[in-house]
Amino acid sequence: MIPDVQLIKQGAEARVYLGPFCQRQAIIKERFAKAYRHPTLDKKLTSRRVIQEARCLYRCQKALIDTPTVYLVDLDQSVIYMEYIPGISVRDYLVTEPGQEAEAQHRVAVAIGKALGAMHNIDVIHGDLTTSNLLMRETSGAVVLIDFGLSYVSQLIEDKAVDLYVLERAFVSTHPNTEVMFAQILEAYGESSKASKQILKKLEDVRLRGRKRSMLG
Ligand SMILES: Nc1ncnc2c1ncn2[C@@H]1O[C@H](COP(=O)(O)OP(=O)(O)OP(=O)(O)O)[C@@H](O)[C@H]1O
Numbered sequence: 001m002i003p004d005v006q007l008i009k010q011g012a013e014a015r016v017y018l019g020p021f022c023q024r025q026a027i028i029k030e031r032f033a034k035a036y037r038h039p040t041l042d043k044k045l046t047s048r049r050v051i052q053e054a055r056c057l058y059r060c061q062k063a064l065i066d067t068p069t070v071y072l073v074d075l076d077q078s079v080i081y082m083e084y085i086p087g088i089s090v091r092d093y094l095v096t097e098p099g100q101e102a103e104a105q106h107r108v109a110v111a112i113g114k115a116l117g118a119m120h121n122i123d124v125i126h127g128d129l130t131t132s133n134l135l136m137r138e139t140s141g142a143v144v145l146i147d148f149g150l151s152y153v154s155q156l157i158e159d160k161a162v163d164l165y166v167l168e169r170a171f172v173s174t175h176p177n178t179e180v181m182f183a184q185i186l187e188a189y190g191e192s193s194k195a196s197k198q199i200l201k202k203l204e205d206v207r208l209r210g211r212k213r214s215m216l217g
């Protein structure tokens with residue numbers, strides 16, 4: 001890695017740095033090899049994830065959905081250079097400032113619901129919706145979707161419902177007493193997503209399946 005960069009997250013599959021790119025601050029996301037995988041297979045899988053992430057980010061950009069602008073994709077090094085979004089994650093917002101005013105929380109919920117509706121309208125399935133993967137811009141408070149490493153394109157109602165279910169589980173497990181907020185997210189989603197009636201209906205089935213599975217252990 002080039003000097004002047006600061007590691008901000010070391011994950012299981014990627015390292016995320018803050019560093020310069022063409023005279024500005026950028027996020028540099030590097031996927032690395034996994035020692036236990038066969039090198040050729042590993043290179044293929046890593047490349048696929050980098051391409052998936054860049055492709056879905058670009059698809060969102062074209063549709064004017066607030067996501068980090070992709071500056072450069074270096075497939076040889078498995079690195080994506082993208083816009084740095086100054087701000088905090090929705091996770092940190094909820095953890096460090098619990099019990100904010102209902103009105104502020106409602107604004108955030110609506111922004112999340114709208115962003116998800118717009119993303120599903122262009123058939124992007126995020127694949128890893130958590131409150132850490134939703135950032136809030138310091139300047140405007142706008143919600144920005146990040147971390148498209150598991151994203152793909154699909155028109156299926158089922159895939160969109162599962163995407164919402166993943167976020168719901170993330171809310172329940174990390175943020176107690178946010179049922180009202182999640183309901184507000186779904187309400188805003190319902191107003192902005194094209195097939196929302198069917199998707200929200202399917203979400204109920206997905207929840208039932210999830211409950212059955214946890215009862216069976
Ligand atoms: N464009 C960005 N602007 C500001 N901060 C970012 C940006 N992208 C990532 N981050 C910060 O880095 C953290 C990790 O990034 P990201 O979620 O993309 O990686 P990851 O979870 O390790 O990846 P993956 O799940 O694809 O293996 C984020 O939670 C966020 O705090």
Ligand SMILES: [Mg+2]
Pocket residue numbers: 132133147
């Ligand atoms: Mg992440």
